[in-house]
Amino acid sequence: MVATPSTMLPLGTPAPDFSLTDTVSGKPVSLASFAGRRALLVMFICRHCPYVRHVEREIARIGRDYAGRDVGMVAISSNDADRHPDDAPAQLKEMAGELGFAFPYCYDESQAVAKAYTAACTPDFFLFDDGRRLAYRGQLDDSRPGNGRPVTGRDLRAALDAVLAGRPASADQKPSLGCNIKWKPGNAPAYFGS
Numbered sequence: 774m775v776a777t778p779s780t781m782l783p784l785g786t787p788a789p790d791f792s793l794t795d796t797v798s799g800k801p802v803s804l805a806s807f808a809g810r811r812a813l814l815v816m817f818i819c820r821h822c823p824y825v826r827h828v829e830r831e832i833a834r835i836g837r838d839y840a841g842r843d844v845g846m847v848a849i850s851s852n853d854a855d856r857h858p859d860d861a862p863a864q865l866k867e868m869a870g871e872l873g874f875a876f877p878y879c880y881d882e883s884q885a886v887a888k889a890y891t892a893a894c895t896p897d898f899f900l901f902d903d904g905r906r907l908a909y910r911g912q913l914d915d916s917r918p919g920n921g922r923p924v925t926g927r928d929l930r931a932a933l934d935a936v937l938a939g940r941p942a943s944a945d946q947k948p949s950l951g952c953n954i955k956w957k958p959g960n961a962p963a964y965f966g967s
Contacts, residue, residue: 807845
């Protein structure tokens with residue numbers, strides 16, 4: 774299992790616009806869907822990745838724990854479903870149902886949204902403030918498959934709490950680590966490397 778770190782997009786970067794379809798409801802989801810929310814969390818995840826599987830219950834818990842607060846959340850899978858059928862929209866819908874996701878779970882078939890956010894791995898987290906400027910990017914917490922550390926969501930939860938309170942997130946932000954996004958042949962972005 775080769776681990777890929779997140780790109781650590783510069784803090785303050787404006788949230789790129791997107792327009793995708795929720796695999797569960799079939800409804801369109803865009804940046805504008807979250808207008809008026811104090812924070813927006815964009816998560817790049819998928820179904821098959823062991824790093825995501827390691828933390829998926831905590832991701833679902835965060836969705837439930839923050840559902841009543843002023844934060845919008847969306848999960849996006851950008852993997853090539855032709856080569857990784859577990860990450861096809863029907864499988865994502867099933868995953869969302871099994872885990873009880875309280876947020877939309879979209880499929881980025883063109884992979885354009887992953888590129889706009891410079892997403893590199895699954896999971897990869899991007900938290901934006903009320904001005905839709907990047908306030909946090911990086912890991913959920915220090916837990917990884919096999920390292921024995923508990924999955925707590927500590928880093929992401931602390932950033933969410935700070936942004937919701939109108940404070941800056943801690944500057945001590947560590948990259949996420951996971952499976953690389955499964956780019957379609959010839960579609961890997963320059964930031965991904967060779």
